[in-house]
Amino acid sequence: MKMLFCNIGWMSRYEGLVEPDTIVGGGKWVDRHKTGLEVCNFLACPDGNVYGHVETVRGSKERQIRIEAIGGSGDYVDGVDVVWTATDRDKGGRRVIGFYRQARVYRRRQKFAKPPTQQHARDRIVTFRIVALAKNAIRLDLEDRTLVMGRGRGWMGQTPWWVPSSQTWPGVRKFERQTRTLLDGLSRPGKTKLNKSKPGLNSAGATGDDYLRYVEAHEVEITPRHNILQAKFERFIASDGATELRPNVASVDLRYRDAAKGQVLVEVKPCERPSVRYAIRTAIGQLLDYKQRANEEASLLIVLEIKPSDEDCLLATSNGFGIAYLIKTRFEFLWPMVKTAS
Numbered sequence: 001m002k003m004l005f006c007n008i009g010w011m012s013r014y015e016g017l018v019e020p021d022t023i024v025g026g027g028k029w030v031d032r033h034k035t036g037l038e039v040c041n042f043l044a045c046p047d048g049n050v051y052g053h054v055e056t057v058r059g060s061k062e063r064q065i066r067i068e069a070i071g072g073s074g075d076y077v078d079g080v081d082v083v084w085t086a087t088d089r090d091k092g093g094r095r096v097i098g099f100y101r102q103a104r105v106y107r108r109r110q111k112f113a114k115p116p117t118q119q120h121a122r123d124r125i126v127t128f129r130i131v132a133l134a135k136n137a138i139r140l141d142l143e144d145r146t147l148v149m150g151r152g153r154g155w156m157g158q159t160p161w162w163v164p165s166s167q168t169w170p171g172v173r174k175f176e177r178q179t180r181t182l183l184d185g186l187s188r189p190g191k192t193k194l195n196k197s198k199p200g201l202n203s204a205g206a207t208g209d210d211y212l213r214y215v216e217a218h219e220v221e222i223t224p225r226h227n228i229l230q231a232k233f234e235r236f237i238a239s240d241g242a243t244e245l246r247p248n249v250a251s252v253d254l255r256y257r258d259a260a261k262g263q264v265l266v267e268v269k270p271c272e273r274p275s276v277r278y279a280i281r282t283a284i285g286q287l288l289d290y291k292q293r294a295n296e297e298a299s300l301l302i303v304l305e306i307k308p309s310d311e312d313c314l315l316a317t318s319n320g321f322g323i324a325y326l327i328k329t330r331f332e333f334l335w336p337m338v339k340t341a342s
Helices: 028-033 116-121 172-185 210-220 224-239 272-295 310-317
Strands: 001-007 049-052 076-087 094-111 128-132 137-139 245-249 252-258 262-269 297-304 322-327 330-334
Touching: 001 094, 001 172, 049 094, 076 172, 094 172, 172 224, 210 245, 224 245, 224 262, 224 297, 224 322, 224 330, 262 272, 272 297, 272 310, 310 322, 310 330
Parallel strands: 001 076, 262 297, 297 322
Antiparallel strands: 049 128, 076 094, 094 128, 094 137, 245 252, 252 262, 322 330
16 A cells, blocks of 8 residues: 655644644744644544645645555545654654554645634634544654654655655665554554544643653553563563563563563553653553453563662562563563562
């Protein structure tokens, strides 16, 4: 299936110009007016859709999207995987910031009969180019926007939409494969893609509850950080003698057999330092659920991205859970103390 890449301005949430979110880049219009028609590209609407904009005006000319390049004809084409990119305001580089899966792409700009949300009305968004079901929209968190598009011959040029040619450079083909792998990994059944709450609720700092912020960042969907951390842990324990590794079976991130601990059930938790305790609390409940359903004796292990405090370690170990945390290229383990008979 063809992918259509669309480049837009850089934002955090794309749920409207709701403080503190702003738009940077995306062309002269954005630079001059500090807004753009893409500011609501990931705002889930009451009709169950998201409506996307990519700028097609150049000078005084309104251009058409040549949908024949993605298998279409007529006024629109269905079933397109749209990859949204934007230039990082701090680090630079045109990065993948999100996806619409199975979208409809129109040849010409479409006008709303009426704005689909009040936020669209406030931001004066009256047209769109692409529509998809909100459940098929995936927006990457800022820290997960690590896939960078190349520049130069064979890559996206001045036109902000792009379909890679079949006769293209190896670097472009590699980038396509990486993008497809990321999209497929984020589209597993049962993963919620967008929070369908009030506009702006997902904006940084809008929630006063640290736990809700942790859940929104790490529990709503499996992020690339989760997959990277799990892959590092799997490689480490395999090199350290673990056997019978079975990742992603029956909701359990990883099962493996350890010479000393026997069967081990693992819950992987990427997190920041302020949210370590929330990660441990969440993992405890999940692992207890997995162990009950597995109906077998098993050691329970929480894998973290950073070293927890002594108090947070004690929360796990005093309740029978092991902790493993990443230090550079290896993992340190803390297991509950074995009680001996007196």
